[in-house]
Amino acid sequence: MTRALETKGQGFPGGSGSKARCRAAARDASTDPAPCSSHEGRVGFLGSSARKAVLAAKFAVEGAFFLRRSEGGQWMYNKANILVTGGASFIGSHLAEALLKAGAKVTIVDDLSSGEIENIQPILGEIRFLRADLRDSRVAIDSCDGQDFVFHLANIHGGRGFIETHPGEIVQNLAIDGNVFRAAQLAGVKRVCFASSACAYPTTLQTADKSTLQRYLSEEMADPFREGCALADGEYGWAKLMGEMALGAYHKQFGLQGVSCRLFTVYGPRENETHAIIAFVAKALIRQDPFEIWGSGEQDRNFTYVSDIVEGLMLATEKISDCSPINIGTDEIVKIIDAAKTVCDIVGHRPSRFFCDASKPEGVHARAASTQLQEKRLGWRPRVAFREGIEKTIDWFSSSRDVAALRENFEQLLFERKASPGLVSSLVSS
Ligand SMILES: NC(=O)c1ccc[n+]([C@@H]2O[C@H](COP(=O)([O-])OP(=O)(O)OC[C@H]3O[C@@H](n4cnc5c(N)ncnc54)[C@H](O)[C@@H]3O)[C@@H](O)[C@H]2O)c1
16 A cells, blocks of 8 residues: 555445456556456447447446436446546546536545645545555555546646746656556556646647637647647646547557546636636735736637536546547637636726736637537537636635735745645635
């Protein structure tokens, strides 16, 4: 057992006998896929209707409520053992809650380097929590043991200020992803969901140059095996693209099932001030004047509310098994300056002017998801409009942050990975 701090909310059954045998054999054989051949039997279990029927029976025997289908792939997650890596994060904590609601037995592994225990406080009694570092391969192996599904969100990550100033830390994500995918394959998990990013797309498609700009990024435009399709956004984007490639390689050679979800600028309750939207909310609440915006302010983004992201992750994992990438994001495009003005309007802050600071990191000029594939393969699109999501986010932020403390620490925060402890005035809930 690795040295991990473990909190157990409820007892979890181990894997089935055959699965446990498979895992033991897989460890002995290390990288030999043969001992996990029982996992091969699951390949394509959403394929033909005959296969569906056979596997429905198999799931029923395993005790899953296969036939009680509802939104967000809940039928598949009921009674399943599910690992959420990075589950104490902003997105991970919302996902863990949704999986619990779907009837899953959830384990979270997180080293709390940017995740917060407060994020999972409301569900700590219902989950198994391991505080451990996934850069250690033994942690990955122990946490994947006995799991049916793995949602892999653990990542060394922050807002633009962090990722542009910490490249040596960001590349350690290559090790984290490699450890998790290998452990998932050895454990014979049914499916892996990898939280990839829009940063995997070539930056050349996202500049102000109209001859190369792509208004909506579609999945085939980022592909390490196609010429001109791999020029990701910095070390963070490259690591995500390589993570996608690694997951695909496990599918090709070992039949591991999964999906890479390219998330587009997520926002909502529990996000921290290092990200643009929360930074705007914080600036509006501390009445910053002039109101500062990083870069030209003319950058386009499509901000996606966290509940839509969670729904997209769960649906994609239900419906996609070939480890291909899919965008999870809205096609509602908002300019950064308009996002700032919307926030100020809702908060009731009227700065004398908006100051666009070109010396600060701007990110790409334009970034928005093509939603065609997500509509086709998932039969789904995000539901929360930008203004509605911002209102919910402001409600959460103003009830959970200490504005006086925020005013003192604000500048430093923008380059960090997480909020300083003193800022959180109460347990964070949404
Ligand atoms: N927030 C966004 O807009 C966005 C956009 C695209 C992709 N993503 C991806 O979604 C995922 C979740 O992001 P988020 O914004 O909720 O917060 P985040 O990026 O801070 O979450 C990462 C989580 O991983 C944990 N972690 C980091 N290193 C670890 C390690 N070595 N071992 C164990 N745990 C570790 C952190 O403590 C944190 O809880 C990340 O993979 C991120 O790259 C987020």
